[in-house]
Amino acid sequence: MEIIAIDFYLMSNSYEQFLWAMESKVSNQSNKTNHKTENKPKLKESNDPMDLIRMQTEVGLFESMAQSKTLTIIVILAIMFFGGFFFFLYKMAGAA
Incomplete structure (x- = not known):
C-alpha cells in the first residue's frame, strides 16, 4: 500500500x-486491527497451580490419550518406530 x-x-x-x-x-489498518480483536474471547487470569500443570503439552496429550484408543495406539506406534529408527542408526554407526 x-x-x-x-x-x-x-x-x-x-x-x-x-x-x-x-x-x-x-x-484502514486501524479498522482491520479493531475488527480482529472484537471477536476474541477475554482471557481469565488464574493463580491456580493446577491450571499451570494443565497447560503443559504432555498433560493435554495424556488426557486426550485417555479418551481415545486410536490416539493411544498411534502414539505407541510412533514411539516404537522412532525407537526402532534410532536403534537402526546406532547399529549402522557401530558397523562402520
Missing part, C-alpha cells in the same frame, strides 16, 4: 493528496 501511495504522490505532485492517501492507509 505504501508503494501505491508513493507512486500516487510522484504522479500527482500534490502533497495534500499524498497526505490523504497516507491517512486513509492508517485508518
Whole structure:
C-alpha cells in the first residue's frame, strides 16, 4: 500500500493528496486491527497451580490419550518406530 501511495504522490505532485492517501492507509489498518480483536474471547487470569500443570503439552496429550484408543495406539506406534529408527542408526554407526 505504501508503494501505491508513493507512486500516487510522484504522479500527482500534490502533497495534500499524498497526505490523504497516507491517512486513509492508517485508518484502514486501524479498522482491520479493531475488527480482529472484537471477536476474541477475554482471557481469565488464574493463580491456580493446577491450571499451570494443565497447560503443559504432555498433560493435554495424556488426557486426550485417555479418551481415545486410536490416539493411544498411534502414539505407541510412533514411539516404537522412532525407537526402532534410532536403534537402526546406532547399529549402522557401530558397523562402520
